[in-house]
Amino acid sequence: MKRWGWMLAAAVGTAVSGLVQAQDVNLDMTGRIRAEALQRSQVMATLDHMTDHIGPRLTNSPSMLKASEWTRSQLSSWGLTNVHEEMVDDLGRGWEFNNASVLMMGPRPMPLHALPKAWTPGTNGQVEGDAIYAKLESKADLEKWKGKLRGKVVFTDELRPYKPGEQADFHRHDDKSLEDLIAFPVPRQRTASERAEDAKRFKERMAFAPLINQFLVDEGVLATVGISSWDNGIVRVMGGGSRKGTEADGAPAFVMIAEHYNTVMRALDRKAPVRLRLNSDARFTTSSSGPGYNVIAEIPGSGPNKNEIVMIGAHLDSWHTGSGANDNGAGVAVMMEAMRILKAVGARPNRTIRIGLWTGEEQGLLGSRSHVEKHYARYPEPSDPAEKALPVSMRSQKGSLQKLPGYDRFSVYFNMDNGSGKIRGVYGQENLAAAPIFEAWLKPFNDLGAVSVTQRNTGSTDHIAFDAVGLPGFQFVQDRLDYFSNVHHTHLDVQDHASEDDLKQASAIVASFAYNAAMMKSRFPRKHFVED
Amino acid sequence: MKRWGWMLAAAVGTAVSGLVQAQDVNLDMTGRIRAEALQRSQVMATLDHMTDHIGPRLTNSPSMLKASEWTRSQLSSWGLTNVHEEMVDDLGRGWEFNNASVLMMGPRPMPLHALPKAWTPGTNGQVEGDAIYAKLESKADLEKWKGKLRGKVVFTDELRPYKPGEQADFHRHDDKSLEDLIAFPVPRQRTASERAEDAKRFKERMAFAPLINQFLVDEGVLATVGISSWDNGIVRVMGGGSRKGTEADGAPAFVMIAEHYNTVMRALDRKAPVRLRLNSDARFTTSSSGPGYNVIAEIPGSGPNKNEIVMIGAHLDSWHTGSGANDNGAGVAVMMEAMRILKAVGARPNRTIRIGLWTGEEQGLLGSRSHVEKHYARYPEPSDPAEKALPVSMRSQKGSLQKLPGYDRFSVYFNMDNGSGKIRGVYGQENLAAAPIFEAWLKPFNDLGAVSVTQRNTGSTDHIAFDAVGLPGFQFVQDRLDYFSNVHHTHLDVQDHASEDDLKQASAIVASFAYNAAMMKSRFPRKHFVED
Known part of the structure; x- marks a missing residue:
């Protein structure tokens, strides 16, 4: 634990980047969030309905549509605003x-x-x-x-x-x-x-x-x-x-x-x-490829930076043989619960906090990429159809990133997509300025096991859609549980393998991170972005 | 390894019980057995036919009958004698x-x-x-x-x-x-x-x-x-x-x-x-309860003690959802292979070596108990039907053990029934005189990982039928592999979870134990038997 101790001391006690100090953490609000998350949790009820009741949510399947409808109605019932579906083109057949x-x-x-x-x-x-x-x-x-x-x-x-x-099996x-x-x-x-x-x-x-x-x-x-x-x-x-x-x-x-x-x-x-x-x-269930839909909802900002966006999200789609309880019902339930908690504790964030429940993640982060392209930044479409069929990262010429007005108003995105294991830290994605911030934000949750900030890059899920265009996008370090031994993309991805206590802990931390990000003096620091 | 070293020294170097010395192990014959087992093995072919080809062998099911037929024809083809079915009464319906x-x-x-x-x-x-x-x-x-x-x-x-x-999972x-x-x-x-x-x-x-x-x-x-x-x-x-x-x-x-x-x-x-x-x-597949059958075969003794019996065995019956490859196809394949090896190396044992492939083990060691009652010893049948319905060990009055003529001519029985893991030693069943003998017999297999003699009692399989009437009956210590995590009585008890190298090793040791027992100067020592 020595090393974290040292890093925390650096974050809390001394000038680091000037962007954030530990006192930016509102401990009163953090306490309320934590109590709501741990003592009045609804995260399992959300997970239960979405996975056991609705079932697996294959992209563009009828049950994915049901889940989209139900999650929107839940988010609305909790008082979120601007609850809507956002179209994602050409996601295939049901x-x-x-x-x-x-x-x-x-x-x-x-x-x-x-x-x-x-x-x-x-x-x-x-x-x-x-x-x-x-x-x-x-x-x-x-x-x-x-x-x-x-x-x-x-x-x-x-x-x-x-x-x-x-x-x-279990780790x-x-x-x-x-x-x-x-x-x-x-x-x-x-x-x-x-x-x-x-x-x-x-x-x-x-x-x-x-x-x-x-x-x-x-x-x-x-x-x-x-x-x-x-x-x-x-x-x-x-x-x-x-x-x-x-x-x-x-x-x-x-x-x-x-x-x-x-x-x-x-x-x-x-x-x-x-x-x-x-x-x-x-x-x-449909005869030709059609659009799919992300679910978007907000807690509007009420401060001077209310036009800036802090975002949390997870993918709503799943594979089809379990009930997608851990991949990624767990992430969705935690993100929804974080929004519910923020409403329940009466949070009035400076920036707008937006939730994105993505479609088509399993087919290549299609929903989150589409959202980023629509609101923040995109690379030009190649005219060569062979190049166009390639993922952006594989194209011989990406072209120059085209930034939309939302690009500068975007602060930070947090994602969860490694099963139901509790949060043990954050992957820093080599954004060095993020580390002391996260360490300060994790401090009130150290006693719940969330302690580690690593600069490692982790991939393969929706924060990459943001990271790939130079926007701060992060994924949490989680306990693996039996995610990669029994659950991931298997018929055993059902509610039995989701851990209630872990999901409560994660809900508290995500709600707190979103709130802290929305209350920062400045926009979340960005790493140096090189278009190669 | 210190303790084994010490115990081996005791067995090999000093007078222990007078019954056996390390020099009783014929190292030339042991070498032949070992080479046949490790270099010209047929144990997997036997296992494959019995489990993948014939399938699971529920007691009295049609495929159990097939397995009985096939194992007898195999044992005959290897030159064993007195190959026959032995009836076991009232084993239930197919x-x-x-x-x-x-x-x-x-x-x-x-x-x-x-x-x-x-x-x-x-x-x-x-x-x-x-x-x-x-x-x-x-x-x-x-x-x-x-x-x-x-x-x-x-x-x-x-x-x-x-x-x-x-x-x-795997141990x-x-x-x-x-x-x-x-x-x-x-x-x-x-x-x-x-x-x-x-x-x-x-x-x-x-x-x-x-x-x-x-x-x-x-x-x-x-x-x-x-x-x-x-x-x-x-x-x-x-x-x-x-x-x-x-x-x-x-x-x-x-x-x-x-x-x-x-x-x-x-x-x-x-x-x-x-x-x-x-x-x-x-x-x-049958309308009322009928008899089942053990498979019995022999390599006849040719020495002065040829009327005495050394026995090896395993149960041929299995549960029905896998193919009974590990419970107990593995044990049967090893026992059959041990007999094949003894014939292949031209062993001419003093005592008769008999193999028993039991039926009804899963229903309470029914086949082996019946064999013991028929040939060696039995308790009297209670006249009270309620007492009669109880296992002997639970009866309020067992009565006196009735010894048959075979009782005194019986030497020792070796069983294998803990999956396909290699042999690491022997459970001594508190037969203290057995320990130095087993230690000497294991010595040529120490380099194959078989080293340990414990006095612990292990139960729940066919050696208990012998042990329960005061006859020496032993079960080997085996590596557990994934027997008790994936395999035991499950639909995954198929050939994939059986380990070829381990079965070869076990075949060598069982063949060698059977040979050594058949060549001992005296009958295998018996522990003090108290009828309680």
Whole structure:
């Protein structure tokens, strides 16, 4: 703990950047927030309704629409203003599944545990076919298997031996691991040619998807089955097929638990004919790609900087086989609860505090990127369609960032998207001026285990949409719990694996961070932003 | 390792009991055994056929019969003699299931992962009903729910919160844990009144089973659902209903993964009607209780003690939702492989080496107990039917042990039934004279990790059938691997979780132990046997 002690002393006791001092933390308000969060919490009720009651929230699915409606009505009922949907273009088709099953009929009968990939067509009732192993990863593979797969159930992955689980499923930080997190590993810089290679591979993948989908249709493949990426009976499954519907739908596609997948592969290996009966009661709920919607709501500022924005958010969309309770029901429930708390304690922030519940995060931060492009900054659209299809970071020429009027009025964004584990600190994203601020803000929550500010960059979720255009966007350090062993993108992402006490703690801290940011004398400091 | 070093020194260098010296280990033969086991192993081929190909082997099920046939033909093909089935009376009805599924139709559609309890009736196709929570654990419960459960799917357990998995799934012994195992905890003695209480509770349970089965039939309950005893999507399921068919069959009964069970319970808790569609494609394959069969085979002795028996064994029966690969395909494959190895290396044992592949272990060591009663010793049958229905250990008067002629000709039995983990030592069962013998026998396998002899008693499997009548019966200390976290009585008990290298090591040690026991100058020493 020594190191944090030292850093806190620096933040509290001495002049650091002049931007913030510990006295900027209103301890009376922090106390009210903390009491509301820990003693009168509604975070589990919010999570329960959104996940157990409404269910999983695949981008543009009917239940995502329900969740959008319900979260808006909740935010309105708590007195938030400017509650609205914000359109995000071209998010793909709606899709849902009601049921799925795979039965091995022979060489011996056995129900196999498998669930469908999102955006793959249903089987139109029960269908039967023989299993065959065929790798379909390149044009050469497709050529090789042409004419040989009609009516077959194609197992597309190799058998994967069981990997012993030598770490505990469930993980909480301790002093040592939090200290280790502060050490900043100098990142390896990718060379221009490596980046070009990445872009090339990305383009190849993009080009192959329609080819294989068309192949599966043309060849009359009954279904494909892949192996779950985790062992121990966990179905870890995301999307497949054709989300946007601009290409062939492909075939019904399942992901199967490793133990059952391997059982089939061993049978095939000893030349035993494997007969399967499959059912995927899945369907596209819209016929073509349409817009999706972020949910936006505000507590309006009432001070001299009321036109400036402090933002908190999490993604409302989820994968489809659990109930998205941890990815990212937890983040959404905490962000909503933080807004409820601020209203409940009568906070009157100087700046406007805005909540964003994003859609399409799982498809590439689509909702949050769209929000940033609409309000703060964007790169110009390339005229070359091949370049345009690339993510901005992979384009050979990004062009110059086009800043909108909102860019200068934006202060800071806080995100939560690593399951339901409590907050142990903040990733500083190399914004050195942020560290002493966060350390001061965390101080009233040190006794709840939130202590660590690291300059490490963390990625892969919606704060990156802000960070990528030079706006301060942060994600919290959380206890991992069993997020990356049982829950992430699996059928076990249900409420059982969400920790109530942790969510209460996180709600208190997020509400406090939002309030503190809204009350700072100046806009939140920005790091030096280089457009490369 | 100090302590083992000391104990080995005692065994090897000094006079211990006079019964055995390290020089009794024929290192030439041990070397041949070891090479055959580690370099020309067939243990995985045996395991593969028995588990992946034949499948699970529920006592008296059709696939148990297949496994009996196949193991006998394998043992014959390796040149064993006196290969035969040995009848075990009244083992119950045959039962099997081909498929099972549970769909939540409302409040929102979601496939629920559940599998049937063995010996429960099928659903006769897909059936639909509403879920209801009802505890049915006593006559008072049955009275309370009479007339209220017709056509319902009864959830019989409370919601159980997720318990974080704070130990690694996969465990191997280290020096420390092996040393700890040597320490002998003085057992608490159960008083006469405690034992009477145990017997009373046992009788009550026995008496309640037919009542609830009849209740479920009379009340027209559609099905019952219980919660899996382990978290993380694992279906841990054993038997229910009526194995012997001497009472009502009860209702179709499922065990559901905790995450889905709790999802239903939370919906019921918020008064949402939960509509389920269930299918259990299960059936009794014989109409009344019939005999089952142990598999017995021998390598005949050719020395002066050829009428004496050294025995190795494991149970061939398994539960029904995996393939019984670890419980106890692993033990069976190792025991069969040990016999194969002994034939392959041309062993000519003095005593006869017999293998027993037991049936009915999961129902209470029924096969091995029957074997012991038939050949070695038995307690008299009580005339009181209530006493007769109790396990021998719970009877108020056991009577005097009746020794058969085989009792004196029996030397020692070795069992393996703790999954596929390699052998790290032997449980001595408080047979103090056995320790120096085992230490000497383990010495050529110390470099393969088999080092520890503990006097602890281990229970719950077939060596107890021997131990209970004063015959030397032992079970090995094994690395636990993920046996008690993923595998034991679960749908994940399939070949993936069996470790090839560990099984090879175990085969070598078992073959060597059997050979050494068959070559000892005297019969294996017996501990002082008190009939209480």
